[in-house]
Amino acid sequence: MVASAVLGFPRIGANREIKKVVEGYWAGKTSADEVNKVSATVKKTNWTELKQRGVDYIPSGDFSLYDHVLDHSAAFNAIPKRYHGLGLSHLDTYFAMARGRQADGVDVPASEMKKWFDSNYHFVVPELDNSTDFKLNYNKALDEFKEAKEAGITTRPVVLGPITYLALSKATKDAEAGFEPISLLPKLLPVYKQLLTELKSAGAEWVQVDEPILVQDKGADFEDKFALAYAELSPVAPKIVLTTYYGRLESNLNFVAKLPVAGIHVDLDRAPQQLESTIKAVSSGSYVLSLGVVSGRSIWKTDFTVAIKAAEQAVSALGQDRVIVATSSTLLHIPVTLASEDKLTAEQKDWFSFAYEKASEVATIAAVASGSQDAKVSSALEANRTSITKRRDFEKNSDDTVRKRVAAITPDQYERKNPFATRREAQKKLNLPKFPTTTIGSFPQTKEIRQARAKLGKGEITEEEYEKFIEKEIESAVRFQERIGLDLLVHGEPERNDMVQYFGERLEGFVFTQNGWVQSYGSRYVRPPILVSDVSRKGAITVRWSKYAQSLTSKPMKGMLTGPVTILNWSFPRADISRALQAQQLALALRDEVGDLEAAGIAAIQVDEPAVREGLPLRRADWEEYLKWATSTFKLATAGVRDDTQTHSHFCYSDFDDIFPSIQSLDADVISIEASKSDLKLLNTFKRYGYSNSIGPGVYDVHSPRVPPQPEISDRIKNILASLDPTLLFVNPDCGLKTRGWKETEASLVNLVEAAKAARQQYA
Numbered sequence: 018m019v020a021s022a023v024l025g026f027p028r029i030g031a032n033r034e035i036k037k038v039v040e041g042y043w044a045g046k047t048s049a050d051e052v053n054k055v056s057a058t059v060k061k062t063n064w065t066e067l068k069q070r071g072v073d074y075i076p077s078g079d080f081s082l083y084d085h086v087l088d089h090s091a092a093f094n095a096i097p098k099r100y101h102g103l104g105l106s107h108l109d110t111y112f113a114m115a116r117g118r119q120a121d122g123v124d125v126p127a128s129e130m131k132k133w134f135d136s137n138y139h140f141v142v143p144e145l146d147n148s149t150d151f152k153l154n155y156n157k158a159l160d161e162f163k164e165a166k167e168a169g170i171t172t173r174p175v176v177l178g179p180i181t182y183l184a185l186s187k188a189t190k191d192a193e194a195g196f197e198p199i200s201l202l203p204k205l206l207p208v209y210k211q212l213l214t215e216l217k218s219a220g221a222e223w224v225q226v227d228e229p230i231l232v233q234d235k236g237a238d239f240e241d242k243f244a245l246a247y248a249e250l251s252p253v254a255p256k257i258v259l260t261t262y263y264g265r266l267e268s269n270l271n272f273v274a275k276l277p278v279a280g281i282h283v284d285l286d287r288a289p290q291q292l293e294s295t296i297k298a299v300s301s302g303s304y305v306l307s308l309g310v311v312s313g314r315s316i317w318k319t320d321f322t323v324a325i326k327a328a329e330q331a332v333s334a335l336g337q338d339r340v341i342v343a344t345s346s347t348l349l350h351i352p353v354t355l356a357s358e359d360k361l362t363a364e365q366k367d368w369f370s371f372a373y374e375k376a377s378e379v380a381t382i383a384a385v386a387s388g389s390q391d392a393k394v395s396s397a398l399e400a401n402r403t404s405i406t407k408r409r410d411f412e413k414n415s416d417d418t419v420r421k422r423v424a425a426i427t428p429d430q431y432e433r434k435n436p437f438a439t440r441r442e443a444q445k446k447l448n449l450p451k452f453p454t455t456t457i458g459s460f461p462q463t464k465e466i467r468q469a470r471a472k473l474g475k476g477e478i479t480e481e482e483y484e485k486f487i488e489k490e491i492e493s494a495v496r497f498q499e500r501i502g503l504d505l506l507v508h509g510e511p512e513r514n515d516m517v518q519y520f521g522e523r524l525e526g527f528v529f530t531q532n533g534w535v536q537s538y539g540s541r542y543v544r545p546p547i548l549v550s551d552v553s554r555k556g557a558i559t560v561r562w563s564k565y566a567q568s569l570t571s572k573p574m575k576g577m578l579t580g581p582v583t584i585l586n587w588s589f590p591r592a593d594i595s596r597a598l599q600a601q602q603l604a605l606a607l608r609d610e611v612g613d614l615e616a617a618g619i620a621a622i623q624v625d626e627p628a629v630r631e632g633l634p635l636r637r638a639d640w641e642e643y644l645k646w647a648t649s650t651f652k653l654a655t656a657g658v659r660d661d662t663q664t665h666s667h668f669c670y671s672d673f674d675d676i677f678p679s680i681q682s683l684d685a686d687v688i689s690i691e692a693s694k695s696d697l698k699l700l701n702t703f704k705r706y707g708y709s710n711s712i713g714p715g716v717y718d719v720h721s722p723r724v725p726p727q728p729e730i731s732d733r734i735k736n737i738l739a740s741l742d743p744t745l746l747f748v749n750p751d752c753g754l755k756t757r758g759w760k761e762t763e764a765s766l767v768n769l770v771e772a773a774k775a776a777r778q779q780y781a
């Protein structure tokens with residue numbers, strides 16, 4: 018029989034239970050017991066649901082209160098020194114590592130977060146050095162396996178593999194020069210051995226060991242590390258299914274197919290071309306081959322015809338018992354269930370599958386591939402055929418005006434008229450001082466703001482009342498910025514539910530879910546819009562608010578837009594046309610908006626592209642093509658402005674080194690980037706490439722509620738100026754402040770302005 022598998026599941030709960038209980042705990046309103054109780058219910062509900070839908074291999078251990086990489090660090094005792102001896106419980110230490118802690122005389126910053134592979138999920142980066150004392154503080158995989166068992170459900174525990182764990186880690190600040198986390202493999206393996214031995218004695222037949230690092234280009238001794246690790250682990254572990262996802266194995270397949278494991282999982286959604294080579298590589302051995310045919314990254318219904326064909330190909334080579342039909346990756350990246358969507362039309366709903374629905378898909382495909390096709394399976398198969406045909410018909414309705422406009426783009430539309438030096442002179446009209454201070458756009462999205470939006474949605478207040486409310490918010494944001502002495506102001510984005518959704522809602526081509534939450538980091542979830550057809554602007558999007566904000570002040574006001582690549586990467590894209598074409602359509606719509614802002618008297622316009630880096634393909638060989646369309650669409654959106662209009666762009670990451678030339682080629686007048694958590698890397702980048710336009714490396718971390726003291730910010734400015742031309746420096750936080758409260762926002766920005774003032778004196 019061909020079995021079915023799901024590799025991982027969203028953690029939030031169908032009604033956002035986990036988000037609520039965790040935030041309640043942080044606010045001191047909920048007990049740790051309550052957190053555990055709610056977690057147990059959500060886990061059990063998910064396991065039960067998967068079982069009822071006929072999934073054979075149900076994951077456990079993938080659940081997390083914040084992040085699964087952090088779960089491993091906490092369990093492995095990889096706890097950086099700054100979190101030791103604070104007198105905190107396990108749980109509070111865990112959350113202190115995740116988000117910093119500033120209470121009761123304790124003041125520790127958060128750990129660095131990074132994007133998980135090419136997704137918008139962030140993981141907490143483990144910090145290791147030779148003094149890291151690995152030991153198994155607790156066995157989460159075991160605990161959850163037992164928890165499921167008690168609920169009558171046999172699961173296949175999920176563990177992040179040792180090589181990927183170490184490859185994602187970084188050296189602590191105290192590490193010896195040249196220290197590489199991977200050198201700790203021999204010290205880490207005993208912990209994995211213990212973990213896996215305990216799982217085996219508890220009766221786990223299989224364990225899913227995730228090694229997604231295998232789809233990236235890695236150094237030469239990669240192969241030896243894998244051979245070493247799995248030779249040690251396999252004898253003591255349950256049967257291991259070595260799991261790769263998000264891309265293709267390429268030459269790594271050669272050694273992977275020799276490892277002493279019982280099964281191999283490959284992603285056939287992202288890399289369908291590896292089906293044949295994988296079958297061939299494993300056919301002579303006894304491996305089980307797990308086929309990732311149901312996408313864990315997209316919300317489109319699986320085309321059963323294609324998936325079944327792949328499964329049958331594998332079955333004919335390996336036999337039924339050696340084939341598993343699975344999701345391509347964890348389902349962490351998609352919403353929980355379509356069942357809670359009642360605003361989508363029946364036609365739209367029929368195009369999609371969310372996590373629960375994908376679980377049914379793997380079960381159906383596996384049943385067909387097993388030849389065990391009862392009436393239920395037959396009707397599921399027939400329904401899928403009908404849905405896919407309808408969607409294909411819909412896809413034929415392209416918008417000719419949009420398609421023609423894209424086809425008519427000329428090269429000059431991608432370039433500013435004059436070089437930066439000329440534009441900079443013209444932009445003196447903004448009257449900015451040396452080291453201009455600014456923020457990244459959003460101010461706290463308070464309860465009042467969210468309530469007003471909810472009331473508008475329910476029809477409890479009129480559009481007019483809502484707009485008055487937003488105007489008042491903008492006015493108080495403007496007065497606040499004037500009062501504390503910021504130089505380049507923002508309107509604060511109170512009108513935006515989300516930086517992508519807000520634009521999506523004002524463009525043709527998108528549909529929206531009510532409950533389609535996807536984890537971005539910790540308790541932060543987003544609801545990605547879904548691109549379903551060609552994109553065009555319905556009318557001006559932001560002009561009204563920027564114009565209003567500018568009317569309140571004589572200081573310059575920065576207009577604020579989300580860029581084409583970010584809108585695309587933070588939406589679920591179409592599967593029928595290329596991402597490049599979708600980005601071009603978005604760019605043309607934004608180009609019109611930029612033009613309208615300029616015409617309305619907005620002299621600085623920021624187009625945010627925080628998602629450029631995460632969209633970077635996992636294999637270097639694919640970078641050039643991506644970077645080419647990603648940078649050119651940004652330029653298409655922004656280059657149409659006059660010399661005296663200052664363009665800004667913002668990027669939320671610090672891993673710049675490898676794509677810095679592309680960032681430079683955007684030719685934005687000013688860029689702001691995340692830097693507060695990794696000064697060093699950034700400075701090296703500047704040293705290596707230099708930078709010619711203005712730049713604001715974030716001087717403090719907005720992802721933590723901690724208030725940075727002024728000397729700390731001054732220190733950062735000093736460090737940055739060691740490698741940057743002082744006439745180019747802007748002073749700003751890392752990112753927008755929408756997730757923060759006003760109290761810490763005000764305190765932090767006051768310190769920021771003071772630090773900039775001090776710098777003006779010092780570097781006069």
Ligand code: MET
Binds near residue numbers: 458459577
């Ligand atoms: C994730 S980047 C956010 C940029 C946006 N302008 C904001 O301030 O919120």
Ligand SMILES: [Zn+2]
Binds near residue numbers: 457627667668752753
């Ligand atoms: Zn940002």
